[in-house]
Amino acid sequence: MSQIPILIIILPLIIVPIILLLRNNLYSYILSIAVSLINLVLTILLLQYVLKSGNLYYELGSWSAPIGIRLNADLLACYFLLLINLMSFICLAAGKKIIDDTVQENNIFLFYIAWLLCNIGFCGIILTDDIFNLFVFLEISSLSSYFLISQGTHKASPIAAIQYLFIGSIGAVFILLAIGMLYVNTGTLNMTDISQSISIGNISLPIVLSIGLFFVGIGIKSALFPLHGWLVKTYSYAPSIVVTYFSGTSTKVGIYILLRVFLDIFHTIEPLEYYDLASFILFLSLLGVFLSTFFAIRQNEVNKMLAYSSIAQLSYILIAIMLMTPEGLSAALIHIFNHSIIKTGLFLTIAVLFVNQSNITISDLSGYGKNFPVLMLSFLILILSLIGLPLTSGFISKWYLVSSILDSNVWYISIMVLVTSFMTVFYAWLLIEKIYFSDLVDSKKYSHFEFRYSFVILLAIASIFLGIDTTLTVDLSEEISNQFYMVLDK
Amino acid sequence: MTIYLLNMALFSLGLIIIIRESNLIKKIIGLNIFQSSVFIFYLLISKVENGLPPVFIDATSVYSNPLPHVLILTAIVVSIATTSLALALVIKIKNIYKTIEEDELDET
Structure with missing residues (x-):
């Protein structure tokens, strides 16, 4: 039981060289999906264990904490691990044919290697208790994601990859420098140790610099509003299955780092309140919500709109976090999970329908409601969930978001949240109209049911299920945020 | 203190090259300068005044801190991987578009 945190990282790492030696596309698929399934099962076991008996620490090589490297599986980590591994498994299970058709024949086994490495990076970031390890895992996941993005069928996909490489590397170097500043000041790299050795009394220049550098670096990774440019380009030119995977994971991991750094490592000096960073990010996020919803309405390509x-x-998630209340944090965590399921489902629908195509416009979807009734019904449910209609998971997130804003001292923001939610209806309607109220452009498209469609349906059912039975998301999120703010109050 | 300022100049120089240059190879060079400045920063902070190289001679001597050196070794490996991946992508772009100037790439 105590070995699970390291197994989640080490098992795929053992599989990766085996795939490299086999150089066989089918075997590499079987091995990757098997290891993702094992990871998912291990994560669920870990979550159950942590829920029952508290944080699980794993000391690598039995060197104890401040000197050795430690993995720390707390509830927050398990929550994100569950999300990452679930999405990875679903995308791999649904994506066999899509990967075979989009990626070049001799690159397929390399594609699976990059996929597994990317997942290892995400899991490592989440589990580690050593801040330099966090940087290394961040780079592992980033480097493999640059490769994954460059494999798209669109001819601009290498450009999207190299531009993301530049901006991503700048972000990573900022984080590296921030870690250096922290090390100068505290002399340790263990996160728990760092948070104990900085206190409100002795804030020095390196700490202030470190906060600023972390803010920019994490802002790039989590697509904080003015630093979001890479996301649109990546999502429109990367292979569709990679977009599906990243929509639920990569930016969420950015938010995880934000939570870890600002609410855990720096919790004693409360940088978000002390320097008014919180209101600054809140302002940026509000601007982000407005402008990006506005841009989404004007897009013609489905991927860009999404x-x-x-x-x-x-930006909604960041707004909720920046309220600095336990309710806000749990609203953010609920929305992270629900939004991942919704967006993965939406991108997956596009990926399974247009296997070998890029630049899918909204009019390409014309009349699909008649030919793919079940699939499009699931798509409709997911869109309604994105808007936040009652009985869907989107409603639960919006409900908790708005009520947490109303409880805080910036209640007037809730009006803007409601207005932008309403604006979501516009671009959702553009999609619904084409799907259900337009004639079919290409009547040769057949409506034969395929296995990979079932994952979209599964995600749609999950979205309704999470809208009715909220034990998983709400209870867990409230538990996590209570733990966090209990530490803060001490 | 001067050396920290010089290092900071290197840091800004790298960042400016990445942002302003249009040629992708020059951008990669800029990225390398940018990363190197942070590596040098790590080396600077590990220096202890009158410290010997961290090789054990006797228990009373003062040693420089070896940990940042080890850390930065990892970061250098990461930087090499980033550079080689970026160069590979540049080759791919060159094959598709016959140019590596970013402003020309944006037009096509």
């Missing part, structure tokens, strides 16, 4: 919609939803 990308802007993702930026808007990420």
